[in-house]
Amino acid sequence: MPIPDLPPLPSEAEYLNCIRCGLCLAVCPTYRESLHEIASPRGRLMLARKGLQGELDLRSNLYEQMYACFDCLACNEVCPVGIRPADLAVEMRRVQEQAGPQFWKKVVFNRFLQNPDWLEAATLPVRLYERLGIRGLVHALGLQKILPRRLRDMEAMLPRAPRRPLRQILPEVTSAGGESKRRVGFFLGCAQNLMYADESAAAVRVLARNGSTVVTPKDVVCCGMPARSYGRMEDARAQARRNIELFETADVETVVTDCATCGATLKSYGAFLGDDPVWAERAAAFSAKIRDVSEFLLSIPMENPAKRIAARVTYHDPCHLRRGQGVWKQPRELLKMIGGVEFVELPEADVCCGMAGTQIITHYEMSIKVLMRKLDNLAKTGADCVASGCPVCRMQLTTGLARAGLSMRVTHPVVLLDEAYHSDL
Numbered sequence: 001m002p003i004p005d006l007p008p009l010p011s012e013a014e015y016l017n018c019i020r021c022g023l024c025l026a027v028c029p030t031y032r033e034s035l036h037e038i039a040s041p042r043g044r045l046m047l048a049r050k051g052l053q054g055e056l057d058l059r060s061n062l063y064e065q066m067y068a069c070f071d072c073l074a075c076n077e078v079c080p081v082g083i084r085p086a087d088l089a090v091e092m093r094r095v096q097e098q099a100g101p102q103f104w105k106k107v108v109f110n111r112f113l114q115n116p117d118w119l120e121a122a123t124l125p126v127r128l129y130e131r132l133g134i135r136g137l138v139h140a141l142g143l144q145k146i147l148p149r150r151l152r153d154m155e156a157m158l159p160r161a162p163r164r165p166l167r168q169i170l171p172e173v174t175s176a177g178g179e180s181k182r183r184v185g186f187f188l189g190c191a192q193n194l195m196y197a198d199e200s201a202a203a204v205r206v207l208a209r210n211g212s213t214v215v216t217p218k219d220v221v222c223c224g225m226p227a228r229s230y231g232r233m234e235d236a237r238a239q240a241r242r243n244i245e246l247f248e249t250a251d252v253e254t255v256v257t258d259c260a261t262c263g264a265t266l267k268s269y270g271a272f273l274g275d276d277p278v279w280a281e282r283a284a285a286f287s288a289k290i291r292d293v294s295e296f297l298l299s300i301p302m303e304n305p306a307k308r309i310a311a312r313v314t315y316h317d318p319c320h321l322r323r324g325q326g327v328w329k330q331p332r333e334l335l336k337m338i339g340g341v342e343f344v345e346l347p348e349a350d351v352c353c354g355m356a357g358t359q360i361i362t363h364y365e366m367s368i369k370v371l372m373r374k375l376d377n378l379a380k381t382g383a384d385c386v387a388s389g390c391p392v393c394r395m396q397l398t399t400g401l402a403r404a405g406l407s408m409r410v411t412h413p414v415v416l417l418d419e420a421y422h423s424d425l
């Protein structure tokens, strides 16, 4: 594929200054598992550089290395000269897509992810699998054990799908319990809406219990991270504009989300639309309002949960919460607020779990290798429960625990808090 004549290409500053120190290799999960330079941040950087300078053909095998990056952001954090290899890998995907748009991406990112009704219809089979009792039957008969390994992992990954997407159930406005002290928006992400409805319902309850009137616009579209990750930046920008408009109409002081990926993306809308004279200011104002649910709760006076939960709990940091947003203390603090919880730190808690959006589908072997390292660390904690603020991390951890035969609950920290407020556990 020739160098595309489509501006803007990554600027030279994004790839020229590498001093080849190798610091990024030590933190890269794909390099640590493969020990191949080409699967390292520095290797990807060199490939991109040679491609952009015309010394290598920009062919699909070059781009494949960009898609093999987990976008875990670990390399961005350690580079001493300020190169951001993770961002460059995603930029190169955009270059490829601009040079030769792929039809399936247009259908997925420009159609389905911009239409919540279509998305809900497309995922109906997953809900029916659960709702009609087919999954229970499959497990009772042990049929999942005869599936090929990869399919078995995909099946294990599915959370207990809700009967209906939360968007269809949650009121547009949830009143504060007692006096309303503030009005906050709640961004209900696609995975939370479709797969983890109970967890987001718990997040809204906890917000309301702590004095917030919660407005959940029903017509939000995908945050834009999947479109950005697959090079469809214009679709990500269209999704940003739609979501900004909706929350402007909702007239809220803060926008809270319980999904790490959504939060990191919503906080980036200012950057997404920074060159758009019509939208730049609105996008920056919107991004400034975004808070992860743990970040928000720790910033307001909170009711102490009265009920005890006797459990040994650990925490896995989602990359896009810890490095993407700098939020890591707050989820731990929430867990430690709960009486009876014995918090135990997870070794390498901030290392990617291997899911990285869709890596378990697109780069299965590497995704599983990275996951197994996480499982070894989880086993060392002796925890009954692992909490994490990202739906796809929870899906990946669920797969790993099923593979390893470990019995450990996987949940969002705010769910445990909700239980400590409401239940008799």
Ligand code: SF4
Pocket (backbone or CB within 6 Å): 027, 028, 029, 030, 031, 040, 041, 044, 068, 069, 070, 071, 072, 073, 074, 075, 076, 085, 086, 089
């Ligand atoms: S973002 Fe993560 S997986 Fe990608 S190159 Fe950097 S460290 Fe490696």
Ligand code: SF4
Pocket (backbone or CB within 6 Å): 017, 018, 019, 020, 021, 022, 023, 024, 025, 041, 042, 045, 078, 079, 080, 081, 082, 083, 085
């Ligand atoms: S840490 Fe930065 S300068 Fe060092 S090898 Fe990696 S990209 Fe190059």
